[in-house]
Amino acid sequence: MERLIQANGQAHYGIFSDAPELINYRDFDFRSAMGRRLGALAKWRRFHQFQYFGLISEELIGGCALANLSLLGVGFVYLFHPASGRMIAREFKLPLGMGTRFSQRPQDGVCELRSGRNLLRFENSEAPRQKRLLVELDDGTRIEASFSEQLPAFQAMCLNTPCATNGWVYAQKVAGVRCRGTVLSSLGEFDLTAIDAFAHHDWSAGYMRPETSWNWACLSGQAGAQRVGLNLSCGVNETSFTENCFWLDGELIKVDTVRFAFDRDQPLQPWRIDSHDGQVQLRFEARGLHRERLNLGFLASNFKQVFGRFSGVLRPIGRPEVVIDNLWGFVEDQYVKW
Template structure:
């Protein structure tokens, strides 16, 4: 199970003074140690994506700075027939007013991320992400697309228990194209999402996942991403899987978090799904006779988005559902995964 990838244990700058990838930044860590000191303009992408799930509903917040454009989104989904689903996205040409810090949620001294007006009107969005003792506060406000008078207010807390390990890794295409990503899974969450005068509660079975990204990307790229969090087989388990975009780089974004302890998976996983029917079961497996990952993902909802705003074209099919099967951690423990709630996605980006 030991990965071939280099484990970073001390703070390090992502970039050299000329903006190229710092060779010492190549590798992965169990807590955020990279300072993403990106400079200049051109193919530079920065984002924070948080998704908080419960057995009956979820909310996702996105703040992104894509150089020439900023996209800030609030997404709410209630599962099952008749459940509400809505998304409010504010597009900001030139990324005006969106500044994402070099340090990240969970790292000491991280500044707050704040975008949008305090009381948004029309299609505008307010998102605030800030550190508090023991975790991260997530707040957002917008109007529902269906009713210009119904306000959505998000107030959630994503705890980061002492000693809880997360995955941070640098994926290098070359010295001028590279991505630093920090993925947090299985962070206990709590709070409320208010829609008009109704409250959606996030209680004992709520879990937060963070995707923090900083890097310089190719013009066009395809990826898979899967994540899940919850209790299964007597353990608290977080699943973090990526595919396609890391091939040939010598790095992966694959890891298991079991009871707060990270197991880094250095091998590429095999993803199988149907692009003709995204709600058909997916499989995600690792090679070998004793695979670390042997899972089936059964979706119940596809969040399908298509964007074409000139410089950016995006096709995303993010399916929410349940993972079942088996995983094996660094200690050789085999853990039964029984309907662990999460998602798997297939994305094409031209940006």
């Protein structure tokens, strides 16, 4: 598919075998809830986009995100060292997104944030198909990480869902891929290949609900002889279609709706995550937490990303079950008003 928005101003909806070349949101026939056609200013204000790159290994956990919220550009990066329990984190908030740029090409473009001597940069390339993260901070921290997504070895989850009365959300998810590169920080120097690191990636954009919340879970690692990745959510991307799935050696296996059971006031307590179709039964034990809060009235966020270990079972239909034994991953509890 070349463009997500068709010539008539309506979006393509569904689960796609591959990503659209361009998220041409300005061509969308965007209307108010009462049917009034909205102009360029409303399209700019209501369109939001974010990208996330996560690292998982026994020796190092990390995450980096960029978000374009029209009135605000947001970025964060953190690294967690499981053996010592030490963590480093940085956050950036730039009014009107000054110092940021965002490509609307999920497979071939650059998104970045610059603030002083700090750089967060995502590079996505089509040939060869790969995702790359570059982080350079003024304290000497440097992350250079990438993974390959060459088809048919790996099939990303790509979907677009209707949202509220007048919007849509495009999401593209990857998990269960091996990662290469290096990390240099106060936690130490790491060769991502040598520590057998895995990666996961999220590219999302659209006219999302002005006030929303969701839960999310992701893991990447080795389960026996198989590479395993998992992407589950509840509260977003569930209108007609869901993004819920897992991967076995790069093959995407679709999952039904899921239930997250946890204590919102105590996110470091155990979580339970189960799918309606019985394919996923997992328990999550937290080891650390990255938290951000923002309340500007017109913009607000209560974000908790918890990293820890998953145990349980995946039951792909018609196949042997896959035992998940203390694999590292993430869960998330997020509220947003934008």
